[in-house]
Amino acid sequence: MKLWPVGLYRVAGESMRPTYAPGDVLVGLRWFRARTGQVVVAHHERPLIKRIKSVSGRNIWLVGDNPAASTDSRQFGPVVRHQLEAKIIGKLS
């Protein structure tokens, strides 16, 4: 299933406001190169949606667009590439 290059993701929570709201259905591309500024689906205990703030060597720093309502690299530190599942390329709803 995860070999399919495109996935659908439904947002739960407030940390990506104002970009994405709870209930938004997003299209993700699973074949991608991680770049600063991308919104990505990342795995840290469970699937998260965050924005890449920086890429430094193996370390990828993730933040929410709504920092006051976000748990991200400020708490759990950087992630590495294999923790990223997809980059978001569009919104269906």
Added chain:
Amino acid sequence: MKLARLLPATTVYAHCDLPCGVYDPAQARIEAQSVLKIMEKYQENLKAHPDDIVFQTRSIVIKEERGELVKHHLWVLWTDYFKPEHLEKHPNLHDLFWRATKAAGQAKHSMDPADGQKLLDLIDEIAEIFAATKKA
């Protein structure tokens, strides 16, 4: 737009998993105020322009969304902010949240401003307890 919400999709979390400490009943209250205002405007519009189906439909749709947000913010407060020690001091807390979330559901079903006002009143009761916990 609604169709997309029915598609099978992996849930991705944009939650605050760790206690960031940012809790405030004002979030629920603002959404509940929207619910009440929409109900009032709907009733005014119904009298003045009974055939204005576009406005009336939009009112219902937007009220539905705002009502769901009220429930969400109440649940966050109930499950994440309030602790057993708060319940000891305010034993009506569970009942109050139960009634408030029920009222939010009723406000979604209804276009009667009285239901919106009832929801606001219950949120204000929660806000009073919240303020008391902050002082303690």
